């Protein structure tokens with residue numbers, strides 16, 4: 331089992347390049363199933379989740395060529411299997427994103443229910459109800475979604491009961507080849523939804539309103555092949571900027587502009603950070619000062635993202651003052667807190683609210699990562715802890731952060747990855 335050994339109390343200084351967005355690359359890769367010719371996707375991050383989705387598509391028969399810059403060319407016409415098996419779906423829930431494209435392009439799909447995960451029950455009822463509204467016959471048994479449609483899907487107006495990012499993406503993909511017009515109401519507005527819509531429109535789809543709560547998709551007969559470059563990862567960028575604030579340093583993230591991160595940058599400015607930017611970079615300078623505590627309330631875009639919650643709990647744990655962090659999206663997304671308490675953090679949990687009282691310093695300790703963003707929170711907390719922190723189960727972090735120890739080392743962090751085969755953890 332691999333672990334990170336981190337020696338803390340070092341401010342971060344320097345600049346790093348931000349990778350392509352995981353949560354845009356995953357739906358864009360599955361959307362290639364809709365095309366009737368090869369697609370080339372660039373700026374794909376080299377992450378475990380990307381490897382998983384490519385393994386799934388390859389199992390379905392799709393052929394890939396990948397170059398050293400992770401530009402991926404996919405030929406969707408070699409497909410010979412419409413099943414997404416449990417052993418792959420259980421490791422990466424976003425595999426559910428093959429459901430819409432398979433139904434739209436091939437009229438059938440057999441996709442394992444993703445099941446819950448560490449941060450919540452993560453139901454997919456809205457995906458299923460939406461596909462039925464588009465004309466799919468769906469039964470769920472033995473842990474699998476069996477979906478089919480005779481002929482083509484048909485357009486529908488779908489009022490989404492909750493704002494769901496992958497639910498919006500799945501239904502938008504399914505609707506591109508449906509007969510007639512589909513209107514998705516209460517749709518997610520995340521930048522990754524817009525990126526998927528832009529990709530699909532380059533293939534000949536007719537999608538309007540992505541980035542608003544009402545997305546209209548006029549079905550077309552076919553989608554051609556094409557090329558597309560994935561947008562930069564706003565959560566990766568926010569994570570490194572939060573680490574800069576927490577360690578009282580100065581970090582410039584390149585390859586991303588401020589427009590994708592308004593709510594994150596506003597909260598970082600409230601900590602007392604000096605933020606400058608242009609369309610191609612964002613710099614945070616803490617000028618050696620201790621951050622001030624900031625209250626956080628997570629909600630769908632453009633509000634403060636749940637994927638940045640753990641990172642700001644780490645920041646508030648060391649900030650000046652008391653703050654509340656309210657998690658409104660997932661029901662169990664505070665597992666990093668008990669690990670941070672072992673490092674000396676003063677945090678009280680009351681339902682979906684964490685009350686953080688900043689302490690002057692944390693102490694290094696052995697801690698365990700439980701999910702992707704919790705592990706990011708633990709890593710950045712350990713950057714300011716006195717002494718050594720050992721972060722276990724770092725496969726969680728490899729799902730969403732490309733070359734994290736290299737990027738942190740470039741910023742001056744003392745971090746190394748070790749392989750502790752003999753430790754059962």
Ligand code: EPZ
Pocket residue numbers: 352353356424450451452453454455456457458492493494495496497636637659660661702703730
């Ligand atoms: C996406 O997950 C992201 N994953 C998550 O990022 C992110 O935290 C989440 O959106 C919220 O922004 C990808 O894009 C691959 P949701 P998703 O459907 O789509 C409920 C990360 O760390 N819901 O928007 O699965 C659900 O339980 C990951 O990168 C239903 O009730 O999240 C939750 O309470 C973690 N029924 C809320 O909606 C459904 O059918 C929002 O979930 C679907 C969702």
